[in-house]
Amino acid sequence: MNDASTILAARYGDKVPPHTPLKYKNTSSIETNVDEGKKAQPVELPAEIDALRGHRSLTEPPSHYFAKGCKVGRWEEQTLKFLAKLAKVEQMAERVAQKLRIEVSRYIYQQIWRGVNVERWADMAAETGRHRAKYFAWWCKRECTAV
Numbered sequence: 001m002n003d004a005s006t007i008l009a010a011r012y013g014d015k016v017p018p019h020t021p022l023k024y025k026n027t028s029s030i031e032t033n034v035d036e037g038k039k040a041q042p043v044e045l046p047a048e049i050d051a052l053r054g055h056r057s058l059t060e061p062p063s064h065y066f067a068k069g070c071k072v073g074r075w076e077e078q079t080l081k082f083l084a085k086l087a088k089v090e091q092m093a094e095r096v097a098q099k100l101r102i103e104v105s106r107y108i109y110q111q112i113w114r115g116v117n118v119e120r121w122a123d124m125a126a127e128t129g130r131h132r133a134k135y136f137a138w139w140c141k142r143e144c145t146a147v
Contacts (some may be wrong), residue, residue: 080136092119093109095122096108096122098103099123100122101132116143118136119145121136121143122136125139
């Protein structure tokens, strides 16, 4: 069986132009723009930049940062913190929904994650009697815009 690359090379090989080198020379380098009569002097860097350059050589390569962030111990620690926070958010959403006598909705979750004082506004809205969900949304929106 013939390979696709051999068939295509046989069919179209003569039509492909050969690789041509660049037609111009790049003369934007600092070294090439120095006059022949003047001697190029080295650029002196401030002490702060030298200190940073020395510090950079002591730090680890960037690939190590990803490895540190994904270590098993750190991964478990961060995941457990997130799951604990998620459990608290779910409990709070259920309490708010019970106060408003509605089902837990996406809007309640959004307000909790934004840090809105949802339990306070659920109590205020529950006192009104009618249109509890609308009053709850109004109070939450008012707190978000007041900040």
